[in-house]
Amino acid sequence: MNKKIVLSSVLCSLLAATSYADSNPIAIAIHGGAGVITRDALDEDKERAIRETLEFALRSGYAVLEQGGSSEQAIINAIIALESSPLFNAGVGAVYTHDATHELDASIMLGHNRQAGAVSGIQFTEHPILAAQAVLHQSVHVMLSGDGADEFSRSIGLPQVENSFFNTPFRREQLDRAKQQTSELKAISNDHEQIALLLDDEFKFGTVGAVALDQSGNLAAGTSTGGMTNKRFGRVGDAPIIGAGTFADNDSCAVSATGHGEYFIRYNVASDICARVEYLGESIEIAGQQVISKLLEVGGTGGVIITNRDGAISMPFNTEGMYRASIDASGKVTVQIFSDED
16 A cells, blocks of 8 residues: 555544544543531631632542543542542541541442452551552452552552551541440440431541543543441441442443442442433433432432533432532533532
């Protein structure tokens, strides 16, 4: 074949790919947890700090997408920003276990090949989401837990810290209050599930997460958490469970969840939403609302963030508030906390 024809063909292909990438939508959404979040519970300074941190994390991820980077790297950047803030129950702001330590969970999933990585119960890795990403790329497994997850993290050179690195006075106060309330509830009931339902929501909620669509049309989702205040016996919630707290598939959508993890696991929340989109043809708005509404009927509370390959965003929840922010395919920016914000 004539060299000029070959070069012309290659050039046309490159130009077409560039044009496609430039015109393809990008989008990102993040959350910092759901629960009883009211204006009375947040003073002006704390509310401002939360909104500023949400926007910083959002734009940290969006900058990657604007530059043609991957949805994977976008959600990693966003979640690292949230893990670095004591305002959220992940990384440095993680809640305490019953034994006054921290056990951290995280997961990530890629929509183009459904590869995933997760860690649970890690105690010494500075950024759990990086450990989950490392499991995805550098391990034959999908999930590692406990000491083994930390050992793996150390072996590949991820930054390590003392467990006390995650200590914050506010979370310690939460632990003391949770222990007191649990003791009072046990005095009137031996029903563990009933006790869990009666506990104040501040002890059950707190997760950060991100979903994104990049210029190549690939979706990704990630979630990170310190879990439930006063948890015992190596309890694991939905955040590291693929299909429960995190799910991504290019044929449907990407989801990250936050809420009462036991219910999100039992009702397979993240993948159920995507299945409704793919098999029933529901929009992400309808699918998300249907699943979250179903949870409310059985006692589970929380919310999700969702995006699809059109760059649409949906962030339904059934609590009084959810820390959330997004930039959709049209470039619309939202940073919201309360349930009555449009």
